[in-house]
Amino acid sequence: MRLSTVILPVRRWHEGGRDEWLRAEQLGFHTAYTYDHLSWRTFRDDPWYGAVPALTAAASATERLRLGTLVTSPNFRHPVTLAKDLISLDDISGGRITLGIGAGGMGFDATALGQEAWTPRERADRLGEFLPLLDRLLTEESVTYEGAYYSAVEARNIPGCVQRPRLPFAVAATGPRGFKLAAQYGQAWVTTGDPKIFETGTPEQSVEAMRGQLDKLGKACADIARDTAELDKILLTGFTPQPGRPLESLDAFVDFAGTHFELGFTEIVIHAPIPDSEFAADQAVFERIAVEGIAQLSG
Template sequence: MRLSTVILPIHRWGEGQKIWRRAEDLGFHAAYTYDHLSWRVPFRDGPWFGSVPTLTAAAGVTERMRLGTMVTSPNFRHPVVLAKELLTLDDVSGGRVTVGIGAGGTGFDAGVLGEGEWSGRERAERFAEFTGLLDRLLSSGDVSYEGTYYSAFEARNIPGCVQRPRIPFAVAATGPRGMRLAARYGQAWVTTGDPTLYETGTAEESLAAVRGQVDRLEAALAEVGREADSVERILVTGFTPDRAEAFSSVGAFTDFAGRHREAGISEIVVHWPIPGSVFACDQGVFEAIATEARAQLGGAAAS
């Protein structure tokens, strides 16, 4: 099982670069960051920097660790511009980029462009079109496309990605349509668990929900003729009912991760501690988890 982290883009780079370096020193497989223009309380009115510039800077101060968005969405992104930025990041990092992509949500920065929030149906339709076009743009040097929501005319992406045939996609999905996208385009699939269990669910219910999601992913993979183990399964922590208990000690985390490995998860992503937030965690415990728990779970350090 791989162990990765997500570093929210809330630090001025003088401080932020130390965190990204430390993440690599601790041996994390990957370090991701959120792709938002702002986020929920208590971050809504505080510092929040852009994801791609942050990841580009992180590429310059790390050597081995993978880097990526967790996740980007159509909320304020156009595939043509995003593809160019990702291609550049892939080049700067020497082919260490994974792009986490999802349908996006409501609130926060969903309406920041002044267009209002989309219905659930439109969001799903945009996500499907967005993902398909991004796949083409990152796989081909010249793309023209006319869709319902997105278009491209002779979009050039030369010389192409360092990683071939393109940068890996980690597709966040829980519903049937999203699972089909993950099965068709994903090199990885992302979940945060079942959001309906966040407040009142139990650890057992949450684990069963994740296991059910993995089963649905495997069914979607079978439908498109892909092997069940051809897609990595990523759990982003901090959104399950047992989130606090899981980070109380190395042993508690190892138990948490082991149960999810048995449920089919192959990569666990932990938030870098942020005091006074839902991601608060003792830094010493966190760093012990990064080293000791990874060793117990059989995850290799970044290389």
């Protein structure tokens, strides 16, 4: 099992932001992700920086740490411009970028460009067109395409990604259309659990919900004759019912990670602590988990 972290883009680069990414590398995390939003929930009226510039800076500051988004969505992105950014990021990082991508949701991102918020069906429709086009843009030198939502006219992306045939996609999915996209285009699948039971469910219900999600992913892979073992299964923590908070102690993390490893997850992602927020946690416990957590689980 791999252990990764999320570093939210809330700190100025020269006032602690750079140090967080360097510390993530020093602690041995597999990947450090960031949210790709224009702002996010309780942080809406606080500092929040762009994901692509933040990852570019992190790529220049680090050497080994993988980097990525959890997750990018069509809410304010276009496949043509995103592909150019990703190819540049992959080059700057020396092939260390993973794109977490999903349909997006409600909130500030959904209306910041002046549009009406899309329904869940509309978000799924857009991702269903966005992802195949992005796949082509990252693997073909020139792409022309006209769809219901997105177009590309001789969009050129030379020389392509450092990672071949392209950088990996980690597809966030909880519904049937999303699972099909993950099976067809993903190198990984991402979940936060079942959002319907976050506030009112039990840990046991959460585990069963994720077991069901893994079964659906397996069926989507079987439908196209793909081995589900080819996909990493990533759990972004912080959104499962209590006591599903693995940062309370090293023992709590080991119990949590062990339960989800047995389910079939291959990567656990924990949030870097942010004081006075829903991601507040003891920094010393966080660092101990990074250093000892997976080793203890493996032992």
